[in-house]
Amino acid sequence: MGGRGNSNDHVRRHNLSVILGLVHRHRGLSRSLLTRQTGLNRSTIAALVAELVSLDLVMEVDPDASNQVGRPSPVVRPSPHTIGIAVNPEIDAVTVGIVGLGGTVMKRVRYPVDHTPSVREAVDISAAVIAGMRAELDPRYTTTGIGVAVPGLVRTQDGLVRLAPHLGWEDEPFAELLEEATGLTVVAANDAHLGTLAESTFGAGRGVTDLIYLNGGASGIGGGIISGGKPLGGAAGYAGELGHTLVNSHGAPCHCGAEGCLETEVRRERLLALVGLTNADGDELEAALVASTDPAVLAEVHRQLGFLAVALRNAINTLNPELIILGGFLASIYAVDPAHLDGLLARQPLKASRESVRVTRAELGADLLIIGAAELAFEALLADPANFRASAAPSAE
Incomplete structure (x- = not known):
């Protein structure tokens, strides 16, 4: 009996984890949807939700009944506490x-x-x-x-x-x-x-099983990969260093010891200098880039997008993603002239790989x-x- 009780407790704890995870990722689900997505019966869902409510991890709210037929199911949302x-x-x-x-x-x-x-x-x-x-x-x-x-x-x-x-x-x-x-x-x-995790859970990558996220920040360029619905970390968690993709065989030395890496050619400080900013956040930089009428700004944006296209060509040919998400200042230079990057990627990767891929900006912004x-x-x-x-x-x- 003791072993059986332990087994039941393990199942209960697992189910609580599943329910809380679904509510967290979806930012709220009705009880009826939780029933359908988990395969558990309604009484079990009710008991699990009640336990999570008692732990102050979720709360139940009345649904919008204006478009409902029949008795609406309560909506389970994450607790604000x-x-x-x-x-x-x-x-x-x-x-x-x-x-x-x-x-x-x-x-x-x-x-x-x-x-x-x-x-x-x-x-x-x-x-x-x-x-x-x-x-x-x-x-x-x-x-x-x-x-x-x-x-x-x-x-x-x-x-x-x-x-x-x-x-x-x-x-x-x-x-x-x-x-x-x-x-x-x-x-x-x-x-x-972590940016990849956030965008695939709450942002532009929701529901996409194969994607590449590439972020540009003050400290360079990094990336993350979701393959088959799971993060691709590598043997020790270091996979995704797309900032060190070779994009210019005659490029400048990189701190990593190589030459011509993506992050030596595509750099935030060059953009800041051209628009007259110093310690600006991402939203300020993007607004300045988009508003600029200086030909030198557009020329630098096009130069950086050209090298970004080389790195993305390699990633598309190697990983065959469905979606590429650009974050940080990479999203900002894409916003200045999205057609420029889209045009490069329409020609450079292998045809079979490029036909299914699309490029978008990260949705979560500075958060x-x-x-x-x-x-x-x-x-x-x-x-x-x-x-x-x-x-x-x-x-x-």
């Missing part, structure tokens, strides 16, 4: 955000810096901003942990930053130091991988990496909602 914290250190700023279940960004603070922060400086800035944010929260809020989006190579098993070249970090235990500073569980991963990093903070909760609360850190008073 469960939050994850996201951190994104960059060469010109440290951004910290509070994100609710369902990928809802509640607050985002960009803390500019006038020099590339050391690991200790980034930890201290992050910890101070996090302390201030948590002090403003109502005591009902539960903080699940911290997720960090790092512009560099991050070892999957322990979050060690193996190399973040633009930050000048090598083999730095950023996650461990931030955990010591905040008392919260910290998980770190590559920023582009992209914050939402992606928060997914790390939610991982343990989503995996085992019933047993998570015991290890969750309390909210600040």
Whole structure:
């Protein structure tokens, strides 16, 4: 009997995880849809939802009955009281955000810096901003942990930053130091991988099983790949470094040791200089690029789009994606003249591969990496909602 009870408990915990995961990813589903998507019966769904409500992880709301026939099913939505914290250190700023279940960004603070922060400086800035944010929260809020989006190579098993070249970090235990500073569980991963996760879950890649995400930021260009509906990480989690694709055999040396990498030819600072900006966020840069009538700006955009097309040609021929999502300043240069890049990609890749691929911009904008990093903070909760609360850190008073 004991073994049978343990088995039943395991099934219940698994089903709670499935239900909470669906509600989180869809930002709310009716009970009837949960029944259809899980194959569980209505009474089981009702019991599981009631348990998640008692844990304050979901809430039930009345549906819009205006277009319904018959008795409408209650809608299960993520609770607003469960939050994850996201951190994104960059060469010109440290951004910290509070994100609710369902990928809802509640607050985002960009803390500019006038020099590339050391690991200790980034930890201290992050910890101070996090302390201030948590002090403003109502005591009902539960903080699940911290997720960090790092512009560099991050070892999957322990979050060690193996190399973040633009930050000048090598083999730095950023996650461990931030955990010591905040008392919260910290998980770190590559920023582009997390952007891929966010866009495939909540953004332009919803429902797409084969896609490439390519992001341009202050620290260079990174990418992520979804293949067959699953993230492609490689043996140690380093896959997707599309910023180091060779695009110019006579190009400038790259910090990685090679020459002519994509991120040596396609660079944010060149765009900032041409439009007269320095420490600007992505929205400001894009607005300036789109509004510019300077021929030099358009010429630089076309030059960068040309090299981007070379990298994407290689990726299309190798990976045969259905969708390419551009984020950060790559989305901005695409916005200036989308027909230019589309025309290059209509000719350069293999015909069979290019026929099915389309290019689009990331939908989540400036919140992209914050939402992606928060997914790390939610991982343990989503995996085992019933047993998570015991290890969750309390909210600040």
